[in-house]
Amino acid sequence: MAGSRRKSQSSIEYLSIVALTFVIIVPTTYLFYTYSQESTDEISDSQLTKIGRNIMDTSESVYYSGLNSKAVIDFNLPDSVQSATIVEGRELVFNISTHFGISEIVFFSAINLTTDGTNCIAKVCSLPELWTGGRKKLKIEAINPSSVRINST
């Protein structure tokens, strides 16, 4: 009888400890998961802003260095980037997917930007090399006195 009581007491203690652990772990996991999703969006946005400004600054630097000057930049593109286009030679547009919808991150250039002619339809040129995340290398080249070409190396 005493042995059975001791067993049931230890069972109840074991169950209480397991229950208490669950009560702590489950909400904590949920809170950290939700918080980390928001942080992921903020980090991707910051990375993309840095990359876009780097492309713009390098393009201007190459342009003002004179004809045939070129530069190669490499960067780590966030996975949330879905596409990248050059609109009218002055807007570099990234489509980025976040947990609250798809946004366009736009960078404006003071000089005319272009890419390989095969990727251009009307005034929109796509940059297929920037449609997926990961390590990327871009060649930026002053191809004529009025424009700078951006394409993959």
Place this chain on the structure above:
Amino acid sequence: MQKNKRSKRIFKSSSAQAALEFLSTYAWAFVAISVTVGALYYFGVFDFGKYLPQKCLFPTQFKCLDFSLKPTQVRIKLLNNIGEDISVTSISITNDATPPVSCTPSPAVPFTWSDALTQEFVFTSCSSGGYLSNERTELKISMSYYAINTPSMPIHSINGKINGRITS
């Protein structure tokens, strides 16, 4: 032989009784626990989202400086960090509820928003979509714009999110 059979039956019957008692005891325990958990859920104890910080998330090109959620009104202050003067063609607010929250935005679109200036957006007459006083809510804000200096004026869109408590 007969004695042996009877003793076997008695043994079987007592173990069946024990099993039934065990099941009925734990069934009551199961029902009690289910009711307790249901009550806790009903009173919002498991709504862990309310412990998250209140936040306004927008891309850094339209940095969210401040926001407030009042009954029937949402105010949000954004900074034009894009480096160009733009014209805002539409702005709307929604959420995941069915039907979603519905508000009237101001200022009226289209309007021009100069570079590096802040703009306060006020959404009034907010109703439905679970937009209730003292409740926690998550709102999605969509905005479309074009750059004034781009000749063909291509429209771009951005999305942001407000997560906070509606205070009266």
